[in-house]
Amino acid sequence: MLEVSLLGTGGMMPLPYRWLTSLMVRYNGSNILIDCGEGTQVAMKEKGWSPKPIDVICFTHYHADHISGLPGLLLTIGNSDRTEPVVMIGPKGLIKVVSALRMITPGLPFELSLIEIQEDFQTFDLGEYRIEAFKAYHSVPCYGYNIVVNRMPKFDAERAKAQDIPLKLWNPLQKGNTVEFEGKTYTPDMVLGPERKGLKVTYCTDSRPTNIIVDNAKDADLFICEGMYGDPEKFDQARDKKHMTMYEAASMAKDAKVKELWLTHYSPSMAYPENYKKEVRNIFENTVISKDGQTVDLMFSEE
Amino acid sequence: MLEVSLLGTGGMMPLPYRWLTSLMVRYNGSNILIDCGEGTQVAMKEKGWSPKPIDVICFTHYHADHISGLPGLLLTIGNSDRTEPVVMIGPKGLIKVVSALRMITPGLPFELSLIEIQEDFQTFDLGEYRIEAFKAYHSVPCYGYNIVVNRMPKFDAERAKAQDIPLKLWNPLQKGNTVEFEGKTYTPDMVLGPERKGLKVTYCTDSRPTNIIVDNAKDADLFICEGMYGDPEKFDQARDKKHMTMYEAASMAKDAKVKELWLTHYSPSMAYPENYKKEVRNIFENTVISKDGQTVDLMFSEE
Numbered sequence: 001m002l003e004v005s006l007l008g009t010g011g012m013m014p015l016p017y018r019w020l021t022s023l024m025v026r027y028n029g030s031n032i033l034i035d036c037g038e039g040t041q042v043a044m045k046e047k048g049w050s051p052k053p054i055d056v057i058c059f060t061h062y063h064a065d066h067i068s069g070l071p072g073l074l075l076t077i078g079n080s081d082r083t084e085p086v087v088m089i090g091p092k093g094l095i096k097v098v099s100a101l102r103m104i105t106p107g108l109p110f111e112l113s114l115i116e117i118q119e120d121f122q123t124f125d126l127g128e129y130r131i132e133a134f135k136a137y138h139s140v141p142c143y144g145y146n147i148v149v150n151r152m153p154k155f156d157a158e159r160a161k162a163q164d165i166p167l168k169l170w171n172p173l174q175k176g177n178t179v180e181f182e183g184k185t186y187t188p189d190m191v192l193g194p195e196r197k198g199l200k201v202t203y204c205t206d207s208r209p210t211n212i213i214v215d216n217a218k219d220a221d222l223f224i225c226e227g228m229y230g231d232p233e234k235f236d237q238a239r240d241k242k243h244m245t246m247y248e249a250a251s252m253a254k255d256a257k258v259k260e261l262w263l264t265h266y267s268p269s270m271a272y273p274e275n276y277k278k279e280v281r282n283i284f285e286n287t288v289i290s291k292d293g294q295t296v297d298l299m300f301s302e303e
Numbered sequence: 304m305l306e307v308s309l310l311g312t313g314g315m316m317p318l319p320y321r322w323l324t325s326l327m328v329r330y331n332g333s334n335i336l337i338d339c340g341e342g343t344q345v346a347m348k349e350k351g352w353s354p355k356p357i358d359v360i361c362f363t364h365y366h367a368d369h370i371s372g373l374p375g376l377l378l379t380i381g382n383s384d385r386t387e388p389v390v391m392i393g394p395k396g397l398i399k400v401v402s403a404l405r406m407i408t409p410g411l412p413f414e415l416s417l418i419e420i421q422e423d424f425q426t427f428d429l430g431e432y433r434i435e436a437f438k439a440y441h442s443v444p445c446y447g448y449n450i451v452v453n454r455m456p457k458f459d460a461e462r463a464k465a466q467d468i469p470l471k472l473w474n475p476l477q478k479g480n481t482v483e484f485e486g487k488t489y490t491p492d493m494v495l496g497p498e499r500k501g502l503k504v505t506y507c508t509d510s511r512p513t514n515i516i517v518d519n520a521k522d523a524d525l526f527i528c529e530g531m532y533g534d535p536e537k538f539d540q541a542r543d544k545k546h547m548t549m550y551e552a553a554s555m556a557k558d559a560k561v562k563e564l565w566l567t568h569y570s571p572s573m574a575y576p577e578n579y580k581k582e583v584r585n586i587f588e589n590t591v592i593s594k595d596g597q598t599v600d601l602m603f604s605e606e
Contacts, residue, residue: 012378012379012382013344013375013378013379013382014342014344014345014375015345015348016345016348016349037375038341038342038344038345038371038372038374038375039317039341039342039345041316041317041341042317042318042319042341042342045318045319046319062406062407063378063407064374064375064377064378064407064408065375065378067407068341068371068372068374068375068407069341069371071341071367071371072316072317072340072341072367072368072371074367075315075316075366075367075368076315076316079315079316096406097406097407100403100404100406101403101404101406101407103365103399103400103403103404104365104366104367104370104371104400104404105367
């Protein structure tokens with residue numbers, strides 16, 4: 001199970017009752033945060049969560065509304081007596097930006113491990129899941145992220161029997177080990193059933209729509225995407241500021257054949273994002289006009 | 304009239320329903336902000352105020368809970384199309400800290416005028432009011448502030464007549480001009496009545512109690528002071544971390560003979576600051592256990 005929570009849905013500035021866009025993903029005890037604008041730690045607290053177990057913080061880019069909550073978050077994590085290191089992933093400049101922000105949070109009791117993304121597409125293997133960073137198209141270098149959990153194929157006893165694999169080898173093979181036994185080599189794929197679908201969440205803000213985003217969101221269980229404006233008259237503004245409209249996000253969701261789209265990063269000028277629901281759903285039916293704290297438990301499909 | 308509003312009352316971290324300690328003072332169209340932790344711009348918005356007219360931002364010190372809201376505030380002021388410069392006053396290091404935080408707020412449409420406090424006590428004359436910075440005693444360089452509005456004495460027609468001052472000179476003298484007329488020198492004090500009491504607000508956090516604070520808060524109309532802990536058992540913690548208890552703040556208010564004390568900068572561990580009201584008022588009766596948004600209009604006394 002992958003627990004996904006959109007802590008806030010605002011863009012540009014935090015508002016009363018609308019926190020800045022930030023995503024928290026929890027999987028098997030590991031907590032991943034994407035973006036951390038002003039107030040993110042309060043939004044987290046409102047969900048009843050502590051920031052202490054956050055292992056990884058990813059940044060899409062370094063505009064204030066996506067990172068200004070970092071110093072306060074680090075201070076609060078420090079006050080919770082965390083000692084394990086925190087990994088941070090972000091576009092080039094991460095080390096410089098975080099060092100600058102650290103000026104107001106001296107003396108943290110834990111280490112930071114800062115990883116700057118070097119490629120247009122880059123994978124970070126974090127044990128039970130992986131994070132894929134892909135280039136977005138904003139006014140400054142900006143990345144979207146996939147969080148991908150692979151699912152091991154099932155052990156297939158019938159296949160093992162059919163190949164006369166000795167019973168005592170079943171367990172190590174099932175665990176992924178290759179075994180040499182009586183002059184023969186046995187590999188895990190010999191006892192495993194067909195590939196099983198894992199889980200994928202794609203997160204992208206701030207960006208113009210691109211084919212790269214569509215490719216990366218392909219077949220995602222959940223696509224969380226900027227929908228800065230709903231008013232069609234704001235299209236020029238979205239384009240000029242390298243943002244996107246709700247309709248553009250919905251078109252990408254359709255092209256990428258995702259299961260569900262959550263819109264977020266609403267302009268402060270848009271008081272009622274819900275007003276555009278019908279028009280957006282005409283493009284992509286499974287669209288959610290997200291609200292702060294929108295949460296889902298994504299489950300592996302049965303098979 | 305001096306409008307004083309304590310936007311938040313929290314210390315260390317913003318909490319749901321408790322913003323970080325920050326003071327907004329409004330006088331004759333000029334807005335002064337003291338401290339700007341994470342969420343201050345939201346607290347301001349909850350009061351119905353725009354950050355656009357803020358002329359001066361003072362910082363007590365540069366721990367994250369007192370300045371981490373600055374990048375977001377600057378971005379929001381920028382988005383409001385302000386072009387007039389914003390003055391900032393703070394302990395030494397201001398230029399370095401603000402430059403660092405500016406990394407995530409590129410391209411503001413207004414200038415920043417950064418003034419580093421050089422002395423243990425320093426006065427900044429801002430036209431209709433003055434700001435006095437005085438040294439506090441924290442774990443890092445830290446200042447308290449007085450905001451002082453002087454009140455011009457009244458024009459005294461009887462005195463002017465008694466001195467045979469020509470009628471045509473009354474107006475320029477009343478406006479504070481010295482006038483040469485028919486070989487004689489006339490000065491404003493010749494037509495003015497007795498000194499009149501102005502208004503003074505004193506703000507101090509984070510600090511141990513000191514005589515300097517008492518001297519500076521002397522006779523203040525309002526003394527806003529840290530009351531980090533109410534539980535007497537937390538005294539050692541307050542002392543070790545260079546903070547103060549509610550009782551220490553009340554003792555200073557008593558010694559300084561202030562009109563009213565507002566406590567603030569509560570520890571996140573203190574869920575109900577109100578619980579200590581009775582004991583604190585035993586030391587200084589006119590104590591307010593402030594809540595977020597606590598506001599008063601200070602009026603000149605009639606005479």
